Amino acid sequence: MLSLPAILLLAAVLATLWTASRSWLLPPFPGRFDFIAMQLSASWWATAAAIEIIVPAPADKLFWAEMAWLGIVCTPSFWALFLWSYTREEVAVRWRLVPAAVGTATWAAALTNDGHRLIYTAVHPISDAPGAPLFYDHGLLFFAVTIYLYVFMVMSIVVTANGVHRATPAYRTHYLGFLVAMAVPWVANVGYVTGNLTLFDFDPTPFSFLLMGAVFYWLITRRRLFDLLPVARDVLLDAVPDPVLVLDADGTVVEANPAARALVPGLQPLGRRLAELPGLSVLSSGGCTAAPVPLTRDCDGDLRSFEATRVPLTSGNRIGNRGGRSGQREVGCLLMLRDVTHRRRAEARLEDTIRRLDLARLEAEERLTAEQEAKRALKGFLSMTAHEFKTPLAIIDGAAQILLLDAEAKAPGMVPRLDKIRRAVRRQVNILDTCLADDRLSDPAFALRRDPLELPALLRAAAAAQADAAPGRRIELDLTACPAGMTGDGPMLELCVHNLLNNALKYSSAGSPVRLRAWIEEGLGGQSHLALSVADQGIGIPAAEVERVFDRFFRATNTGTAAGSGVGLNMVRRIAALHGGTVTVDSRLGVGSVFTLSLPLRQEALCEEGMAGMSAE
Structure with a gap:
């Protein structure tokens, strides 16, 4: 029979179903699934309780009391998961299986209670009146499930209280609303379990959902409980x-x-x-x-x-009104x-650094200009000096030749002294030629001459000149396989041979010969090359310094007091590169060195762009 308690419970069912539908239509919010599952479980529980009140027979009442257990277990469980998701982080799907599994198992145990009496040990009406409520004696499983549910309820209180403690005033009311809504069924259930509180002789817990639904209705309509955007804006404002x-x-x-x-x-x-x-x-x-x-x-x-x-x-409104003005x-x-304090300070430091760099750049440019002027003046002076020196040296050499011719007949004792004068003149001329050649090679506008050269004659002349400059030293020539001629810059190639022979004679003992050999070898693509080697039995080059021997101004550490500037071999490499060739060295310390010059015989291999892009190093 329809009574006031049943009407109240059915009203609670409608309220919770309405809240669930409203929640489903709202934009997604944390814990939405758990909240809706809680509402549906509460509806199940309240409906079963209402039917239990309506039906008159005790057996029917017991059946609907057993049917209510699915909602009894699931409602507080999903409520706790919802609070955790809303205040902390979304729970994993596996945790939602816990209340569903426990609720289903408890529901099955309740429906089979007649076989084990674990939930209700005894059931009897509280009076003889028709449709009187039943009194239940609870079994062991009832108290075990109650403890399980209280664990979830305690977790809900802890999570919500912690949220209130951490919340800013902008959304602290939401967490207080959670506590109020949760306290109502909690107090009602504790009172019922302890036997101190009933409502219309029934469990007051289902009735408490009517009040909880009203609280949620107020939170949703007045405080926009699930409208996360205002809350998120407040959080964002505080977090910025x-x-x-x-x-x-x-x-x-x-x-x-x-x-x-x-x-x-x-x-x-x-x-x-x-x-x-x-x-x-x-x-x-x-x-x-x-x-x-x-x-x-x-x-x-x-x-x-x-x-x-x-x-x-x-x-x-964003739409303009009839007057044409915005609403x-x-x-x-x-x-x-x-x-922007740090940025402004960094910008100030950067501006100061740029200003100082500009001043340093201007100073460096001024120094560079002065250095370039000094270098041009120095080159001009050296060029002028070299030319000026060559003229008197030529006069001295010519006079020494005339005196030598006359001394051979009239004063043989003067011949060695005149030969020494001519050797000194030639040595000085070679030094001046090297300085002039290095200056020419450093000029970006320098271009090779393309003259037909008679190689055997050029090599013999270079060997004779070096032999005259080093009396008593022996230069062995092997020109049997030497090509008859090639195209190139004769003075530059002769300077290469002079430098190679001079190094070999300078760094080998007086009793050891220096061997000059020339031959033709085939390179890649069938191109013929002139191979020219100068071998000595001198001091050799340390293994760690072999790679640097062609660097400008580099001299090996074992050269001692021997005269030299470190530009000769570097000049050989640059002249070889201009001719499209290479120069290599094979040296063993204390045994001797072999320098090999490889030059293509075809004219097309000569450098077409002068010294442009060629490093002096």
């Missing part, structure tokens, strides 16, 4: 590290995040006009300030700079400040 202030139309601060409140320590900015706040009044003039504004001082007493951005806050009106503004 930059100062943010919300001003109304009169310039009064109505909201400020912690970073903004820190700009006016010891003073509450809320409710005050921006123009009244020390350090922030410069921002009250309005507009968007792109330039940095000095506001406060840091711990070192230096001014901190901020960039201020003002965003208007409007209210009304919106400005109700305030959002003032965002970005701390």
Whole structure:
């Protein structure tokens, strides 16, 4: 029979179903599945309790009491999972299987209670009146399930209380709403289990869902419980590290995040006009300030700079009215400040560094210009000096030749001295030729001559000149396989041979010969090359220094006091490269060295662009 308790329970069912439907239509929120599952479980529980009240027969009442166990177990379980998801993080799907599995198992145990008596040990009406409520003696499984449910209820209280403690005022009311809504069924169930509280002689827990539904209705309609956007905006405002202030139309601060409140320590900015706040009044003039504004001082007493951005806050429709004006009106503004102190200091340091670099660059350019002028003057002086020296040296050599012819007949004792004079003159001429050649090679406009050369004659002349400059030394020539001629720059190639022979004679003992050999070898693609080697039995080159022997101004560490400038072999490599060839060395310390010059015999291999792009190193 339909009674007031049944009507109240059915009303609770409608309220919870309405809340579940509203929740389903809302935008997704954390724990939505658990919340809806909780509402449906509560509806199941309240419906079974209502039917238990309506049916008159005790057996029917017992059946619907057993049917209610699925909702009894699932409702608090899903409620706890919902709170965890909403306040912490979304629970994994596997945890939702726990209340479903335990609820189903308990429901099955309740429906088979007659066989084991683990939930209800005895059931009897509380009076002889028709449709009287039943009194249940509870078994062991009932108390085990109750403990299981209380674990979830305690977890709900702990999670919600922790949320209230951590919450900011903007959304602390939501967590308090959770506690209020949860406390009602909790108190009702504890009172029923202890036997101290019943409602209409029935378990008051299902009735408590009517009150919980009303609380949720108020939270949803008045406090927008599941409208996360306002809550998220409040959280975001507090989490933003930059100062943010919300001003109304009169310039009064109505909201400020912690970073903004820190700009006016010891003073509450809320409710005050921006123009009244020390350090922030410069921002009250309005507009968007792109330039940095000095506001406060840091711990070192230096001014901190901020960039201020003002965003208007409007209210009304975006569609213009009939007068052509927008239906919106400005109700305030959002003032965002970005701390650019470090950026401004870095920019100042960068500007200072750039200024100093510019000064250094100008100074370096001036020094470079002066150095280039000095080098040009030096080259001009050396060139002039070399030419000026060659003229008197030629006169000395010519006079020595005339005297030598006359001395052979009249004063044989003067011949060795005249030969020594001529050798000294030739040595000096070779040094001057090397200096002039190095100067020419360093000129980007230098280009090779393309003369037909008689190789045997060129090599014999170079060997004879070096032999005359080193009396008593023996130069062995092997020109049997030497090609008859080639195209190239004769003076430069002769200078290469002079430098190679001079090095060999300089760094080998007086009793050992120097061998000059020339032959033809086939290179890649069938191209013929002139191979020219100069071998000595001298001091050799240390293995660690072989790779550097062709570097400009480099001299091996074992050369001792032997005269030299370190440019001869470098010049050989550069001249060989201009002819499209290479020069290599094979040396063993204390045994001797073999320098091999390889030059293509075809004219096409000669460098067409002079010294452009060729390093002197």
